[in-house]
Amino acid sequence: MSISPEQSRSVPAPFILKRVDGRLTLFNSEHPEVSGLCVDFTEGTYRHRRKFGGGKTQAVARAVGVKNRASAPSVLDATAGLGRDAFVLAGLGCRVHMVERSPVLAALLADGLHRAESDSTIGPWVQEFLSFENTDSRGTIESQSPFVPDVIYLDPMYPERKRTASVKKEMQWIKALAGDDPDADTLLPIALTKATRRVVVKRPLHAPHLNQQVPDAQITTKAHRFDMYIMNK
């Protein structure tokens, strides 16, 4: 995927998009010492989580309701970011449609997906299990296209009360580009009317419930909470 003139214009300073070794990569001109950010589903943390992430026992898989590959639910990831969670779920057999509205993050994700589709190892299942759209997911949820999802997965930004050194550089860049998602609460009521099995919301441990709506069940990890809203209880 090449960088369109629209995408180049939409990259806000100090960020720069460049193609390096075939990968669309994001750099910050104020931090030239920091290596660039790109989506590569065949390497790094993506590869590690696919190989060693804990399979269907990991928290995100249990939250979404993956019991085995054959019956894995279809998922609309309405806040795809850089596609990490979506990639894990696709690896467990979920058909995942990713939706990301930030044009820059979407360009990185589309580029990573495009390269993954032609990878000899993961290409076939990437083509079968992952799809992507650059738009506001509220429209996608309403339209129930390209499919009616069993599960709608929401992981909107959460505004941290203070900037801590522990917030990784990568997350700081993503926040600078995507903002704090101040409209995140509006996603839950729409999702609850369209998901057929459940809506799963990933939150930091200390964060209040999305839209102040108490979930039916929760799974917690050291860093996160998965709030689950179950249909047809």
Ligand SMILES: C[S@@+](CC[C@H](N)C(=O)[O-])C[C@H]1O[C@@H](n2cnc3c(N)ncnc32)[C@H](O)[C@@H]1O
């Ligand atoms: C915390 S990140 C998601 C990280 C993602 N779960 C991952 O594993 O890489 C949140 C993302 O949701 C996107 N987002 C928030 N609201 C959205 C909406 N209504 N439609 C599409 N994308 C949205 C933001 O632009 C941001 O990139």
